[in-house]
Amino acid sequence: MVERVKTGIPGMDEILNGGIPARNVVLLSGGPGTGKSIFSYQYLWNGLRQGDPGVFVALEEHPVQVRINMSQFGWDVRPYEREGTFAVVDAFTGGVGEAAKRERYVVRDPEDVGLLGDVLKEAIRDVGAKRVVIDSVSTLYLARPALARRTVMLLKRILSGLGTTSILVSQVSVTERGFGGPGVEHAADGIIRLDLDEVDGELVRSLIVWKMRGTAHSMRRHPFEITSKGIIVYPDKVVRLGRGFRIERTEG
Amino acid sequence: MVERVKTGIPGMDEILNGGIPARNVVLLSGGPGTGKSIFSYQYLWNGLRQGDPGVFVALEEHPVQVRINMSQFGWDVRPYEREGTFAVVDAFTGGVGEAAKRERYVVRDPEDVGLLGDVLKEAIRDVGAKRVVIDSVSTLYLARPALARRTVMLLKRILSGLGTTSILVSQVSVTERGFGGPGVEHAADGIIRLDLDEVDGELVRSLIVWKMRGTAHSMRRHPFEITSKGIIVYPDKVVRLGRGFRIERTEG
Amino acid sequence: MVERVKTGIPGMDEILNGGIPARNVVLLSGGPGTGKSIFSYQYLWNGLRQGDPGVFVALEEHPVQVRINMSQFGWDVRPYEREGTFAVVDAFTGGVGEAAKRERYVVRDPEDVGLLGDVLKEAIRDVGAKRVVIDSVSTLYLARPALARRTVMLLKRILSGLGTTSILVSQVSVTERGFGGPGVEHAADGIIRLDLDEVDGELVRSLIVWKMRGTAHSMRRHPFEITSKGIIVYPDKVVRLGRGFRIERTEG
Amino acid sequence: MVERVKTGIPGMDEILNGGIPARNVVLLSGGPGTGKSIFSYQYLWNGLRQGDPGVFVALEEHPVQVRINMSQFGWDVRPYEREGTFAVVDAFTGGVGEAAKRERYVVRDPEDVGLLGDVLKEAIRDVGAKRVVIDSVSTLYLARPALARRTVMLLKRILSGLGTTSILVSQVSVTERGFGGPGVEHAADGIIRLDLDEVDGELVRSLIVWKMRGTAHSMRRHPFEITSKGIIVYPDKVVRLGRGFRIERTEG
Amino acid sequence: MVERVKTGIPGMDEILNGGIPARNVVLLSGGPGTGKSIFSYQYLWNGLRQGDPGVFVALEEHPVQVRINMSQFGWDVRPYEREGTFAVVDAFTGGVGEAAKRERYVVRDPEDVGLLGDVLKEAIRDVGAKRVVIDSVSTLYLARPALARRTVMLLKRILSGLGTTSILVSQVSVTERGFGGPGVEHAADGIIRLDLDEVDGELVRSLIVWKMRGTAHSMRRHPFEITSKGIIVYPDKVVRLGRGFRIERTEG
């Protein structure tokens, strides 16, 4: 029986037949505005509530802003930081600025993936992390796509080696249909794709689990919503994009 | 309750559920002739009328021409410049020419983003700006696309850090469906796309809010017009581009 | 009330609500064989007949050939050259050849945009030009696309600064749907696109005004013809390209 | 009244309203197997029969092979070569080989366009050529596309300057829809496109005159055949490529 | 009568008319999540059960993880390793780490294809391998696509020369329709493509044998499933992808 980590996101664990298999490194891929950060905040927050310590690696935003973003959904991580079960790794400021001085885990040179790995390992060990989010890995190889596979491989060794179940946020362009390039797609244990499509003048949100090592999973595209309390996925509905689109209730 | 900045553009604030959340950095993306500059002039003008000081960074046109363009819609910013609540940052002339000598905020080398940032900070502080427009950010990395993300990140830190709610105009080619590249799309807090499409021999104007951090928003494509008094958006109509197109009145 | 320059091309000024707003720099974009040169000859000739002095910058053909081409439509510019109200700037020969020695305005090195600008300024001032055509600007950056925006910006400053209303001919490939690249499309005050499309075995000519600063304009694609007397545009017909095509009389 | 050069190809001159306007430089563009060389042989041969001396510049095949190819259609150019009204310019062998030693006009280095121009001028003057074919110009810039426009401009000056009416064969790939690139398409006075399309399991030959300076011309796509006596064009039929295809007799 | 190697994968040998012809080097090509690794584990395991020794070259995962992955399907290779009929070649760790020290076949520098070839030869000879899998070859030339053909040629010489029947796993991007590039596609003796397609909101698994030297094979696309016991192929059903999709029972 495979050990599973529940995302806690309503509807999501049904789609995953019970949750993400433990130690998997999952690529969470999507264009701008698809809800990747919210999904990963919610994954960490639900972990904290269930007793899973967690680490968030901030590459796109100031750690202070990350905490504010989370609190807008009612997810206040500061008590967990104080009790030592949650940590934000600051790979954004480079340690520059007043606020940055108050951060505990700072990657001085975010371009240095080895250094990032070291700080990440320290944070995981300190809090005894079970869940990790890196938001986003794309930033690490945006200017050097040839390094994508090597970077993801290195992170995977750390994340899986230290026993965490992790999400790597992968930013793709709004016009791109892939998941972040061949080197990345094949290296991940799982791929969840979030989509925002304009169909006949309406924006439609849906997600699909493209692969997930160690478990069967829904083979359908499901609608989801972003609410003031986070993401809600509808495991019993399927989105059929084509001419116009239909959301249908599924039989099974 | 999120603080909001009203665009004042008829119909636009309904689409945004009350306005742009304060401190957001919004990418205003569109092809040639879509009305990006008019939208951003109108945003600043409506701010001035409500008591929000503002700054316009001119990268595409001579500051003198910017004032003329605005006055053609009846928006005379000179009184506000005199009373110190509005400023144009000249990042166009490089300080060359008679007219340029009369400008107060001049970026000597518009290719130097750091210098642009410094002049921008000075202008924002001097007028106590609540609203800023940069027209356009694309110019800053047109010849160096690898710098796009870094440039937008730098501006975002200044604009958000100083408490302004800002619009970054993003020029895309008429044949391009994205918003300005992956580095830019993901860095912005919001994306508003203006479109001009030829459908069956007719040019059709529409806009869509693709993302907006901190608020729900219309998930539909809405028609708009450019009139002699500026832009009017129709929040109760939806544009369905497909074979031919339809503009329908929506129920909700 | 905006000052306007009438093109004098039958049907065209109706489409432009009375003509091109004065001082606008208009991109006239189209593939091979679409009639760009004829359109711009006709624009200058109609100006001369109404008393507007003009300048034609020849980058694609020998000045002698330009005069022959124009005379084939009955437009003999030589009397106007003699009385000093029309000039051809020779940016084609580099001053090499017998005929070139008889030209008054010669750009010795057509690759040197600064030099071109100087000769252009001289010609505009000498004849007191109200209308200018550059045929084509594409030649100036064909081999150096990164220079496109800078080149167009420089010309725009001269042309608009000296009070002329001008047409920049932009050559695009027969398979290209854009107007000449992002740097160029956004820099122009107006864009008129001429098209030649094969539809169901027939070649169809049409034009569309994509943008025009300072005026409303037809938002439709109109058919036009090239006759022995020049171009005739049909403002009361619309071309709907799709499966096959239809030319319809419009109601309004 | 424009002077015209009759191609003599059955049906072709009707399509051109009487022939190619004198001194025009015409791009004859098409993919492999479309009949470009046959069209240009026939153009020269019909000239010889009507008393127009001609020059063929061989860049793709050995001059000996060119003469054999022509003779397969019954077009024996050797008598005309002997009487000095026809010449083949050998830009293929570089003067290497026994047969090459017997050629009169040899371009020692076919990569040197200036040298090609000099030999071409000599041949044109010697035979008093009225018609010239260069088969193909594509070879001259295949490896250096940035030189395409300059090369065509140089040839155009020679060909038009010496009073000839000429055909430049332009090879495009079977998958390419253009005519040979923007620099070339716009430089030519005329463009004739030969096509070979597979439609529903059948190969269909058709041609279209895309542009022709100095004359009106058919605005339709016409079928043609390659027979043992050369090309026959059907000016009263039109090819409509779409789903399947139709060849229809036209009314006018 | 051609000698054949049975894959043992239910349904697969029917499709191959009895199995893979001996000594063939087969490209197993597919996007992320298509089941390439599972297919190749199953191929080796079934060999072991029938008495065919085998070698697995691990380029994508730690040898320890490979054994775990296989055991999740009930395929425990350790007894075979102990008795000397199965070997994992570690081309993943570079010999770094505790676990790696326990591996017998280690490629110290996985970038060195010559070295990989030497270790591979040693392992094949030691176990007397009949079946070999390399997972994946794509990794060997991801950063140097110009080397793809040479790499595959070198491996082919070893694999075929030593009498093995082998599978080269080829990773392609989710958006790529080819099999891994021209140099690779033509070099392989056989190509099996695994696909995962989203059709109308459902993920569909299918495979097709594109070529297989030395045997006739099914010319149809067949559905397959991934179960807890490995892959099951349905030789009597065909997948027709088009608008929506159909899975039909075939007559023959």
Added chain:
Amino acid sequence: MVERVKTGIPGMDEILNGGIPARNVVLLSGGPGTGKSIFSYQYLWNGLRQGDPGVFVALEEHPVQVRINMSQFGWDVRPYEREGTFAVVDAFTGGVGEAAKRERYVVRDPEDVGLLGDVLKEAIRDVGAKRVVIDSVSTLYLARPALARRTVMLLKRILSGLGTTSILVSQVSVTERGFGGPGVEHAADGIIRLDLDEVDGELVRSLIVWKMRGTAHSMRRHPFEITSKGIIVYPDKVVRLGRGFRIERTEG
């Protein structure tokens, strides 16, 4: 009356109106698995049986493997090699290996096209070859596409100059619709394209003669099969690829 070389492939000579015109250099183009090598083996074998000596240039496989491949169809070339009417040129091994030492015609450096040409000339003269196959020419310029035209031109001069009728195998990617690039397509005297298309879940084999200098030929796409006795073409059937496909018996 043009001299013709019969391919001897059932159905193929009907399509070619009697065979390939003598001395033509024919490009045989197709993706992986389309049967290019089988077609060319069969062409040579049928020649040997009719008394035409032949040469096969092996660039993709070991000469030993080539002989095995041919024998699988019952085509044993060894007696012809012994009697001196058939030769394999080894441009694969570089002379390395035991088996290679027994080959008579070895190209020591297959990257050196000049050297290849010399060995080819020697082999042609020795056996008095009437038919030559080079499998494949693509290999010669895979890594240096700019050399494609020059390489093909050089081979063409040798092959045609020595009086042979030859086939150049051109490998294209499975996703490529061309024949091997513009430089190659135009240089060949004939083009035969072999296709393998997936249509509605079924693989369909067909071929089309795109061009053939010196003869009329079928202008249709014909189905063919690969059997244990080689290729069979159906000249009286046509393949119409479209939505689904149809194979129809043709009237003429």
